Each structure stands twice: as structure tokens, then as C-alpha cells.
Amino acid sequence: MVAAIKSGKSGSRGEPEKTRAAILKAALEEFAHEGVTGARTDEIARRAGVNKALLYYYFKDKEGLYAAALDQVFSGLHERVASVLERPDLPPRERLLLYAQTHFDYIASAPVYPRLVQREFMRSAGRALSPAASRIMERHGKPLYSRLEKLIEEGISAGDFRKVDPIQTVTSIIGTIVFYFISMPAQHFMHAGDPASPERIAARRAAVLDFICAAIFTPAAAQKVCKP
Amino acid sequence: MVAAIKSGKSGSRGEPEKTRAAILKAALEEFAHEGVTGARTDEIARRAGVNKALLYYYFKDKEGLYAAALDQVFSGLHERVASVLERPDLPPRERLLLYAQTHFDYIASAPVYPRLVQREFMRSAGRALSPAASRIMERHGKPLYSRLEKLIEEGISAGDFRKVDPIQTVTSIIGTIVFYFISMPAQHFMHAGDPASPERIAARRAAVLDFICAAIFTPAAAQKVCKP
DNA sequence: TATTATTAACTAACCAGTTAATTAATGGTT
DNA sequence: AACCATTAATTAACTGGTTAGTTAATAATA
Structure with a gap:
């Protein structure tokens, strides 16, 4: 060879x-x-x-292997998303839209990713997360979350977004982007055909962007962005 | 005793x-x-x-025990939600709002429920669900999903809802309602304090209803429902 | 006395992690 | 340019602790 x-x-x-x-x-x-x-x-x-x-x-471990897998997924997302969140040239409305597209496309590129992350998000209510997982969340999860919250605040100030609760809104946005993928086996059960097919993914993408825009944008801001 | x-x-x-x-x-x-x-x-x-x-x-089994637990959660949800979905006296906009409240309140009454359900939703990509889980989904999951899709269609016809894709929209709605709860450990990590506290739940509830209304309602319908 | 509910103790399978041996490449030494 | 010590990569086979599930005996009730 x-x-x-x-x-x-x-x-x-x-x-x-x-x-x-x-x-x-x-x-x-x-x-x-x-x-x-x-x-x-x-x-x-x-x-x-x-x-x-x-x-x-x-x-080292099974846990070490898990941490490595989780880290790869998270850092990949962080890398892509952080760059679009740090673009002061774009108005908040366009930054949010670009973020949503970027997050969605990253997930769509490997529909198995969000299920891994969700499993971590669901891990143990009372008890603490594993040290490795904590480090990953600290390094990637928190920055992303707080950066998104800041974006919502900026959008409200700029008059692009309705007067919403930033923290809650970030959760709703991520949920909208992610839920289809973390429920894929169920989707497969509910509706015939492959939920990971390009057509289905495209339909989902359009719907997600539409849903988020309608939920957050002011009428004025909504008019300014042409829906792709 | x-x-x-x-x-x-x-x-x-x-x-x-x-x-x-x-x-x-x-x-x-x-x-x-x-x-x-x-x-x-x-x-x-x-x-x-x-x-x-x-x-x-x-x-019988560990699996049998699991199926029983899953069945209880699902049938409890089905029971409550089905009754509000079958109320022809209410216009679609109010029926949707009432559904969202009912679903949210059911989950909030036992925040552990949606994580159980989500675990089932994520189960196995390629392989099929277990026979017991399939039966439960067939009996409770499918009827709920299709009833919700019908509701969206009715709302569009009535001029209450924007012209959205019913299937995608149902997924987005459920995701918005559920995501906070299935991510509670992560929420706990991101923001200090107990995410299951009454105040936090109340804040989440208001935000969810607001988000859904804004995302789906036409301006005319939005004006008709006073936000509680 | 028949039936149901409950338990302590057991077992067989499973599965994360280890070990000791093996194969191949590298680089220095003649 | 042949040799060999060293180190990295890989494997087959093993081990010990865990855990789903069983069993045979027992207590309570009708």
C-alpha cells in the first residue's frame, strides 16, 4: 500500500x-x-x-473517549458560530439569522452531533456533570450562550427585535434549531421517509429560519431582511 | 396504616x-x-x-418496566391534551394557546417527564424502536402529532395563523415547549439558581407562549388574544 | 389450604479495562 | 548496507466487578 x-x-x-x-x-x-x-x-x-x-x-477511559468526542463536536460548533457572532459590521437581525443558519448547517452536516450534546445536557439533574464535561461546557457552552444573550439585547436596543427576555429567547432559539435533529428517530416514526434526506433537511431549514424571524423580529426588521 | x-x-x-x-x-x-x-x-x-x-x-422485564413508565407519561399527556384539542367551540388561535399551556403545565408538574420521552425520541437511528415503545408511540404519539398538524391547517384557513408548513411548525412548537426542560442540567450549569424553581418556571412559561404566538399568529389573530 | 405478596441469596452473562506478547518502523553503529 | 537496539502500534486472550434476572422459601390473607 x-x-x-x-x-x-x-x-x-x-x-x-x-x-x-x-x-x-x-x-x-x-x-x-x-x-x-x-x-x-x-x-x-x-x-x-x-x-x-x-x-x-x-x-484513557471510556469516559475519556466520550470527552474527546464531545469536545470535537462542541469545539467545531464554537469555532464556526463564534466567528459569525463577532461581526460588528452586521446589524443584529442579520447576525442572528447568520448564526441560526450556521448552527443549523453545522448540525445538518452530521445529524448525529446534537444527540450527543443533548445527552450531555440531560445528564443527571441533582448530581454534577463529569469534570471533563464541565470543562467543555465552561470553554464552549457558556461563551456561546452568553454571546447569544448579548446579541438579543443588542437587537432589542437597535429596534430589530421585540422586547423579549434574552435568556429565555436564546433557549427557545436553540430548541427550535435543534429539536428536529434530536427527535429524528421519532420523526422517522411519525412521517414516512428519511428525515435526514436533503429535501427534508432543506424544508426544515427554511421553516426554522422563518419561525425564528417571525418570533423575534419587529415588523420593521422583518421587512429589511429578505428571506432566502 | x-x-x-x-x-x-x-x-x-x-x-x-x-x-x-x-x-x-x-x-x-x-x-x-x-x-x-x-x-x-x-x-x-x-x-x-x-x-x-x-x-x-x-x-416482566427491565424493558417492561420502562415501557410501563413511558406509557404512564405519554397517556397522561395524551389525556390532558386531547381534550383541549377537541374543542370546536374555540377558534384555532385559542385552541393552540390552550394546548401549549396544557402541555407546558403537564411537563412542569413533573419536570422529569420530558427527559424520559426525549430519551425515547433519540433511541437508535437505524434500528427500529422496541415493540412496546412502538405501540405507545402509535397509540399516543401519532394521534397527538397529526391532531396538532390539523390544528395548524385549520388556523391557516381561518386566517389566524401565517402560511406555515404544518408539519415543521408542530415540531418547532413542541421543541420550544420542551427544550428548556430536557436541558435542565445544562440550564443549571449556565445560569446560577434552580431552573425548576416556581419563578423560573413561570418566566419560562410566559416566554414560551409569547414566542409561539409571535412565531405563528397573524397580526390580526395576535390582537384578538390578550396575552395572560 | 390455596393464593398472593415479599424476601434473601444465588447465578449467569456481560462488559470495561488489563496484560503480555508481537509486529513494524526508525535511527544510530559499524 | 547489514545489523540491532529502541520505540511505537497493534493484537488475542484474559480478568474481575457489575448487574439483569431467577429461585426457592416464607409470611400473610382469604
């Missing part, structure tokens, strides 16, 4: 980054489908096509 | 219905917090204050 990659370390056999990536991908899917406790390490190894011991070689 | 109830069957010791109910309640909480696979039957028995073997005596 062709030439070997110029691996940095000495004594490296095979293609470790590829192996690592394969494990991470398999873990992501298994965790999203089955949950942390429901996921089986044997199954993850099987999906990745590697020996189970490699999971523990690359990632 | 006063006088014993007049139990129907002969040879009955203790109070079986109470025991059954205690098990079901404990199971409901454990399943909602930990998921089906994460839930521990020993823990359910401990919480219910009964011997573990009783779980298998009253409910």
Missing part, C-alpha cells in the same frame, strides 16, 4: 492519526445512538475496525 | 397497588435521569423501598 507517511515519532507502525480518527468517529456515533452508559466499547472497536485495547491506548 | 383496602383477589398481602405505584415512580425517575441502559434495577428497588424481585413480579 504505497509509501508510508512521514510520521513524526520513531518506531511508528501503521497510521496512528487515521486509527485515532476512526476510533473517535465510531465512538461519536455509538455514544450518540446509545448514550454513554449504553455504548459498548466492543462495538466501538468493531465499528472502527481495530482492536479494543486501542481505545484505551489512545484515550 | 389503618384498615386494609378491600383487595379484589384472595390471599393478597400488603398493598400491591401501592407497591406497584412506588416501583413505577422510582423507575420513572431513575430512567429519566440515567436512561434505559444506565438505570440500575437495584437502585430502582432501593428507591421504591422494595425487594428487587418485585420489579420482575409486577413487570
Whole structure:
């Protein structure tokens, strides 16, 4: 099989980054489908096509593997969304719309992502989250949330948005964007056909943007943005 | 423990219905917090204050116990919501509002419910749902969903609602109602204080109704309903 | 005495994590 | 340009703790 990659370390056999990536991908899917406790390490190894011991070689734990999967999803979202939220050139109405599109498209690119995140969001009411999950939420979750709240406040000041409760509104927006995807198995059950098909996703996208605009924009702001 | 109830069957010791109910309640909480696979039957028995073997005596399986818990939550919702959806005396705008309030209040009465349901909604992408879950969804999920879709259509015809896609809109509405509750641990993490406190719930309730109305109602319909 | 409710103790399967051995590449030494 | 020590990557097979589910005995009621 062709030439070997110029691996940095000495004594490296095979293609470790590829192996690592394969494990991470398999873990992501298994965790999203089955949950942390429901996921089986044997199954993850099987999906990745590697020996189970490699999971523990690359990632300490099952929990460590989970944290890595969660971190990848969250940092990917953060990266994309943060850049559009920091665009002072755009008025709040357009920034919000662009955010919603970006968030939606990121999720749509891998419909399994939000289920992983939602599973984390649902984790344990009374008890605390795992240290790893806390760090991820601290680094990615909180900044995003508070940045969005600030955006709502700016929009209200600018007269783009109705006078709504910023905190509650952010929750409603995210819920609208995300709910279709985290309920996909149910969607599949309710309506025939594949809910992840491009046409269905496109329909959902349009509906989400329309719903959010109508819910938040003032009539004046609504007129200014042409609905794509 | 006063006088014993007049139990129907002969040879009955203790109070079986109470025991059954205690098990079901404990199971409901454990399943909602930990998921089906994460839930521990020993823990359910401990919480219910009964011997573990009783779980298998009253409910066949762990899966059977889960199905019973899910059924209770779903049928409770169905019962309450169906009655308000079948009120031809109310115009669509008021019926929708009443539905949203009813759904919200049902969930708020036991904030653990929607997490149980959401866990089921997320279950397995490719594979099918369990037979028991399928039956429950068939009996409660589908009727509710299609009744809501019909309501949206009626509202559009009546000029109460904007011209929206009924199917997508139902998903958005449910998402808005439910998302706060299924993300409670995350809410707790993002904002200090108890997200299940009466004040927070009240604030959420007002915001949800406002969000939904603004998103769906035509200006004319919005004026007709006074926001409570 | 038959039936129902309840329990303590047991078991068999499952599954996260380990270990010890193996294979391959690298780089330095002659 | 052959050799070999070192290190990284990978595996088959094993282990020990956990946990869903069982069983056989027992207590209470009718």
C-alpha cells in the first residue's frame, strides 16, 4: 500500500492519526445512538475496525473517549458560530439569522452531533456533570450562550427585535434549531421517509429560519431582511 | 396504616397497588435521569423501598418496566391534551394557546417527564424502536402529532395563523415547549439558581407562549388574544 | 389450604479495562 | 548496507466487578 507517511515519532507502525480518527468517529456515533452508559466499547472497536485495547491506548477511559468526542463536536460548533457572532459590521437581525443558519448547517452536516450534546445536557439533574464535561461546557457552552444573550439585547436596543427576555429567547432559539435533529428517530416514526434526506433537511431549514424571524423580529426588521 | 383496602383477589398481602405505584415512580425517575441502559434495577428497588424481585413480579422485564413508565407519561399527556384539542367551540388561535399551556403545565408538574420521552425520541437511528415503545408511540404519539398538524391547517384557513408548513411548525412548537426542560442540567450549569424553581418556571412559561404566538399568529389573530 | 405478596441469596452473562506478547518502523553503529 | 537496539502500534486472550434476572422459601390473607 504505497509509501508510508512521514510520521513524526520513531518506531511508528501503521497510521496512528487515521486509527485515532476512526476510533473517535465510531465512538461519536455509538455514544450518540446509545448514550454513554449504553455504548459498548466492543462495538466501538468493531465499528472502527481495530482492536479494543486501542481505545484505551489512545484515550484513557471510556469516559475519556466520550470527552474527546464531545469536545470535537462542541469545539467545531464554537469555532464556526463564534466567528459569525463577532461581526460588528452586521446589524443584529442579520447576525442572528447568520448564526441560526450556521448552527443549523453545522448540525445538518452530521445529524448525529446534537444527540450527543443533548445527552450531555440531560445528564443527571441533582448530581454534577463529569469534570471533563464541565470543562467543555465552561470553554464552549457558556461563551456561546452568553454571546447569544448579548446579541438579543443588542437587537432589542437597535429596534430589530421585540422586547423579549434574552435568556429565555436564546433557549427557545436553540430548541427550535435543534429539536428536529434530536427527535429524528421519532420523526422517522411519525412521517414516512428519511428525515435526514436533503429535501427534508432543506424544508426544515427554511421553516426554522422563518419561525425564528417571525418570533423575534419587529415588523420593521422583518421587512429589511429578505428571506432566502 | 389503618384498615386494609378491600383487595379484589384472595390471599393478597400488603398493598400491591401501592407497591406497584412506588416501583413505577422510582423507575420513572431513575430512567429519566440515567436512561434505559444506565438505570440500575437495584437502585430502582432501593428507591421504591422494595425487594428487587418485585420489579420482575409486577413487570416482566427491565424493558417492561420502562415501557410501563413511558406509557404512564405519554397517556397522561395524551389525556390532558386531547381534550383541549377537541374543542370546536374555540377558534384555532385559542385552541393552540390552550394546548401549549396544557402541555407546558403537564411537563412542569413533573419536570422529569420530558427527559424520559426525549430519551425515547433519540433511541437508535437505524434500528427500529422496541415493540412496546412502538405501540405507545402509535397509540399516543401519532394521534397527538397529526391532531396538532390539523390544528395548524385549520388556523391557516381561518386566517389566524401565517402560511406555515404544518408539519415543521408542530415540531418547532413542541421543541420550544420542551427544550428548556430536557436541558435542565445544562440550564443549571449556565445560569446560577434552580431552573425548576416556581419563578423560573413561570418566566419560562410566559416566554414560551409569547414566542409561539409571535412565531405563528397573524397580526390580526395576535390582537384578538390578550396575552395572560 | 390455596393464593398472593415479599424476601434473601444465588447465578449467569456481560462488559470495561488489563496484560503480555508481537509486529513494524526508525535511527544510530559499524 | 547489514545489523540491532529502541520505540511505537497493534493484537488475542484474559480478568474481575457489575448487574439483569431467577429461585426457592416464607409470611400473610382469604
